[in-house]
Amino acid sequence: MPFIPHTPDDVAAMLATIGASSIEDLFDEIPPALKTGKLKDVPEGESEMAVARLMQERAAADGFWSNFIGAGVYEHHIPAAIWQITTRGEFYSAYTPYQAEASQGTLQLIYEYQTMMTRLTGLDASNASLYDGASALAEAVLMAVRAHKGKSRRVLMPKTVHPTYRRVVVTTVKNQGIELVELEYDPATGMTVLPADPGVFAGLVIPQPNFFGVLEDVHAMTDWTHTHGGMAIALVNPTTLAVLEAPGKWGQTGADIACGEGQPLGAPMASGGPYFGFMCCRQDFVRQMPGRIVGRTVDLDGKPGFALTLQAREQHIRRSKATSNICTNQGLVVTAATQYLSLLGPAGLAKVATASHANTQALADKLAAIPGVKRAFASPSFHEVVLQLDDKAADVLRALRAQGILGGYDLSGAYPELGNAILVCATETKTDADLDKYAQQLERILSKRREAPPCAYKG
Amino acid sequence: MLIFDHSRPGRTATAQLPATDGSLDDIPAAFRRKAAPGLPEVSELDVVRHYTRLSQKNFSIDTQFYPLGSCTMKYNPRACNSLAMLPQFLARHPAAPDETGQGFLSCMFELQEMLKDVTGMAGVSMAPMAGAHGEFAGVAMIRAYHDARGDTARREIIVPDAAHGTNPATATMCGYTVKEIPTDATGAVDIEALKAAVGPQTAGLMLTNPSTLGVFEKRIVDILKIVHDAGGLAYYDGANLNAILGYVRPGDMGFDVIHMNLHKTFSTPHGGGGPGAGPVGVSQRLLPFMPIPLVLNDNGFYRLATEADVPQSIGRMSANMGNAGVLMRAYVYARLLGREGMHRVAEYATLNANYLMARLRAAGFELAYPERRASHEFIVTLKKLKDATGVSAMDFAKRLLDYGYHAPTTYFPLLVPECLLIEPTETESRETLDGFVDAMVRIKHEAETNPDLVKGAPYTLPVRRLDDVKAARELDLAYKPAA
Numbered sequence A: 001m002p003f004i005p006h007t008p009d010d011v012a013a014m015l016a017t018i019g020a021s022s023i024e025d026l027f028d029e030i031p032p033a034l035k036t037g038k039l040k041d042v043p044e045g046e047s048e049m050a051v052a053r054l055m056q057e058r059a060a061a062d063g064f065w066s067n068f069i070g071a072g073v074y075e076h077h078i079p080a081a082i083w084q085i086t087t088r089g090e091f092y093s094a095y096t097p098y099q100a101e102a103s104q105g106t107l108q109l110i111y112e113y114q115t116m117m118t119r120l121t122g123l124d125a126s127n128a129s130l131y132d133g134a135s136a137l138a139e140a141v142l143m144a145v146r147a148h149k150g151k152s153r154r155v156l157m158p159k160t161v162h163p164t165y166r167r168v169v170v171t172t173v174k175n176q177g178i179e180l181v182e183l184e185y186d187p188a189t190g191m192t193v194l195p196a197d198p199g200v201f202a203g204l205v206i207p208q209p210n211f212f213g214v215l216e217d218v219h220a221m222t223d224w225t226h227t228h229g230g231m232a233i234a235l236v237n238p239t240t241l242a243v244l245e246a247p248g249k250w251g252q253t254g255a256d257i258a259c260g261e262g263q264p265l266g267a268p269m270a271s272g273g274p275y276f277g278f279m280c281c282r283q284d285f286v287r288q289m290p291g292r293i294v295g296r297t298v299d300l301d302g303k304p305g306f307a308l309t310l311q312a313r314e315q316h317i318r319r320s321k322a323t324s325n326i327c328t329n330q331g332l333v334v335t336a337a338t339q340y341l342s343l344l345g346p347a348g349l350a351k352v353a354t355a356s357h358a359n360t361q362a363l364a365d366k367l368a369a370i371p372g373v374k375r376a377f378a379s380p381s382f383h384e385v386v387l388q389l390d391d392k393a394a395d396v397l398r399a400l401r402a403q404g405i406l407g408g409y410d411l412s413g414a415y416p417e418l419g420n421a422i423l424v425c426a427t428e429t430k431t432d433a434d435l436d437k438y439a440q441q442l443e444r445i446l447s448k449r450r451e452a453p454p455c456a457y458k459g
Numbered sequence B: 001m002l003i004f005d006h007s008r009p010g011r012t013a014t015a016q017l018p019a020t021d022g023s024l025d026d027i028p029a030a031f032r033r034k035a036a037p038g039l040p041e042v043s044e045l046d047v048v049r050h051y052t053r054l055s056q057k058n059f060s061i062d063t064q065f066y067p068l069g070s071c072t073m074k075y076n077p078r079a080c081n082s083l084a085m086l087p088q089f090l091a092r093h094p095a096a097p098d099e100t101g102q103g104f105l106s107c108m109f110e111l112q113e114m115l116k117d118v119t120g121m122a123g124v125s126m127a128p129m130a131g132a133h134g135e136f137a138g139v140a141m142i143r144a145y146h147d148a149r150g151d152t153a154r155r156e157i158i159v160p161d162a163a164h165g166t167n168p169a170t171a172t173m174c175g176y177t178v179k180e181i182p183t184d185a186t187g188a189v190d191i192e193a194l195k196a197a198v199g200p201q202t203a204g205l206m207l208t209n210p211s212t213l214g215v216f217e218k219r220i221v222d223i224l225k226i227v228h229d230a231g232g233l234a235y236y237d238g239a240n241l242n243a244i245l246g247y248v249r250p251g252d253m254g255f256d257v258i259h260m261n262l263h264k265t266f267s268t269p270h271g272g273g274g275p276g277a278g279p280v281g282v283s284q285r286l287l288p289f290m291p292i293p294l295v296l297n298d299n300g301f302y303r304l305a306t307e308a309d310v311p312q313s314i315g316r317m318s319a320n321m322g323n324a325g326v327l328m329r330a331y332v333y334a335r336l337l338g339r340e341g342m343h344r345v346a347e348y349a350t351l352n353a354n355y356l357m358a359r360l361r362a363a364g365f366e367l368a369y370p371e372r373r374a375s376h377e378f379i380v381t382l383k384k385l386k387d388a389t390g391v392s393a394m395d396f397a398k399r400l401l402d403y404g405y406h407a408p409t410t411y412f413p414l415l416v417p418e419c420l421l422i423e424p425t426e427t428e429s430r431e432t433l434d435g436f437v438d439a440m441v442r443i444k445h446e447a448e449t450n451p452d453l454v455k456g457a458p459y460t461l462p463v464r465r466l467d468d469v470k471a472a473r474e475l476d477l478a479y480k481p482a483a
Helices: A008-018 A022-026 A049-064 A078-084 A104-121 A135-149 A162-175 A218-227 A283-288 A315-321 A331-368 A391-400 A433-452 B044-055 B078-084 B087-091 B096-120 B133-149 B166-173 B191-197 B218-229 B285-287 B324-362 B383-389 B393-402 B430-449 B451-455 B468-471
Strands: A154-158 A179-183 A204-207 A230-235 A257-263 A276-283 A293-298 A306-309 A372-373 A385-389 A421-424 B123-125 B156-160 B178-183 B200-206 B231-236 B257-260 B278-282 B295-298 B300-303 B379-380 B419-422
Touching: A008 A022, A008 B324, A008 B430, A022 B324, A049 B078, A049 B087, A049 B324, A078 A331, A078 B044, A104 A276, A104 A293, A104 A306, A104 A331, A104 B044, A135 A162, A135 A204, A135 A230, A135 A257, A135 A276, A135 A283, A162 A179, A162 B133, A162 B166, A179 A315, A179 B166, A179 B379, A204 A218, A218 A230, A218 A276, A276 A283, A293 B468, A315 B166, A315 B178, A315 B300, A331 A372, A331 A385, A331 A421, A331 A433, A331 B044, A372 B383, A391 A421, A391 A433, B096 B123, B096 B257, B096 B278, B096 B295, B096 B300, B096 B324, B133 B166, B133 B200, B133 B231, B133 B257, B133 B278, B156 B166, B166 B178, B166 B200, B178 B191, B191 B218, B200 B218, B218 B231, B324 B379, B324 B419, B324 B430, B383 B430, B393 B419, B393 B430, B393 B451, B430 B451
Parallel strands: A154 A179, A154 A204, A204 A230, A230 A257, B156 B178, B156 B200, B200 B231, B231 B257
Antiparallel strands: A257 A276, A293 A306, A372 A385, A385 A421, B123 B278, B257 B278, B295 B300, B379 B419
């Protein structure tokens, strides 16, 4: 049997020690009627060689694509060292570091990660990570409500926040009597419009860049939030923080909480995960923060060491009064991200952000020069851009796909008011030749579709 | 030494820098960063050596026996990792159309169907990213079910006192209040207390079976009938599914909703605290409320279900497809084991637990529930040893580290004093278990003859016992160089 080392002699000797005549006897406390026994939809087990062949065939079927989709998940180069070290058994097969003395590797790594995240965000404290960007935002909303001095349960949510993130927030908070108020954006700029009379609210989510890639006026939004007594919740892309202002420096006094998706820091796109969510906050709110936190302390001999701390916030101590039910951090992905940030350093991360921005702008210029394509917004954007087509977005994307190109994220579902709009991103992994190929194919497809009946290009 | 201590201004791992140059002149200065973030400036070798050395300060399954009760620390087969990390799988963007991911989606669909079979449930959603996330989905579905029927007076979740802390914390997140019920002397749910607790306010019961005390709830059918008769639903916490995998199905016990921890039962890595995966399974009446995405099979074309397919869904739980890569590892594991292999998991996990329990009992250790069979785990209580020598369960656990064994779970469940919750799993050999017994016996002898030795443990690890009080009082959560 796979991964079970027992020989028949072992089994006989062990049963004798127990005083049982068969393994079946060990289940004699289970009512016989419940022992249904046979599984029907699970196939017979196979050798590693056979399963490897199956998986390789399926991987080959999925193939490789020239990808220009971003929308919260970004194709960045991942240094080879990172996952080789991350999948060392000592990281890969370790448990949560509850036994601190036997987990100093993981604990120190998380402390280093927390330090790097506070430096990127310009805030005082970081947790050890949450599930992903969307769930981190949901936890940030809950945290703002807990921490709000006026006990408000309203949180303002711009429509320029990732549409799926907004849905995840609803799923998470809807049973806790929290009201989410949606804020519109200016159709000319793609920037959030602040309401004249917002009433009392616990927090405002401030995405930078927003889902359209557009830069919000984060300074004005932060100050406005504080004027109204709310918490400023920054939702940021960690790569861009190498060159964009840190949330801790927004406005007069800085954002109170920063959160976001950690995937750009060394996690493969992998059809959706595992990634990790990050969360940082000002020192005043650290006891309201969900998730694990590592602190530095000393041992009996006064030697520095690391341990989980502030556990009185957590479910295994506080039970129904905990800040969250979470008892995971995405440890392994954080292990990769910490190495990624170390390998890139401040200059490297800035170079990745700048190159991604430059490639996206170059691509947008090339595409917007094609008849029937224009930029949707006339405001500064970062490393992602919305383009409007004079043809059906889904059909055009399908035609691009036939040429091996994933041309962008179709916005017509979540933002029908933008018409045939797509969100396009070209990271540092794209070459001039990649950009040119996309532009040539798009031009060809649009012009042919104008000349010939579109049905000729279906499928 | 921290990675920051290796940092030197101007040092970079140049092979990692992109060739493309660019300008940020189109970004207004107000939005640009004024001072570079204080990340380490190090070479590639610095990074490789530093983190390799850090890894060596960890205990792990690959290096040590790890009998951590309730955590199912079994061998994580290497093939599961390498086959989930095939380059095409890693390169796929989650928003890429379903047509570009039929290989990936076929694995997801087949895993979903296998999990239905293994649990005996009518539907499975793999959206939740961890056990607690699955619990949230499950209780949210219970609430959606009652709310959809207009049965809104049900506002209470019943939880046994031995439950994991996530159970009451989850109930609170779903807007419910928590009612705890006691456990009787045999480790079973107190049926009379349960009868007294249920009523028109009962939304549901959350139960782990085998329980966190390492014993099977013999009267599970009666328990669920009491809850169902009161109009409540029954939630199965799959933390201990390894004990019954392929042997008894939660759906056959009568549960309405369950979560599984694939990082336990399906051997995906714990990774130093995650990522996990916590799929949920539901009975027929909860099918309309499942979280999305689900994986659908339209005549051989695999696609992710959306809101349009499941209009009453509790909604989305992640920006994408949960922890997809973890699900891929679980799929590979399931294909390697197959149906016979799964059956053997329960058998040998149970054999190992009962063998270890019998040997420790013979060596003079006191069991919390000596009259009961162990499931896949069992509890030793050191109360008498503590009274006699002052050596606590924590001291004992720390001394085990010196002997090269990860400690069992200590002080959980909370109702057994000075407890060690021990789960050997099916992948450990008899010799390993015997070696562990020898260490336990030696430490017991040390406690009886030289208790201070045990109280001062560990001695051979990178650090000695840490000052948790200082850690919480003088918070140092991020490195700040001395001015």
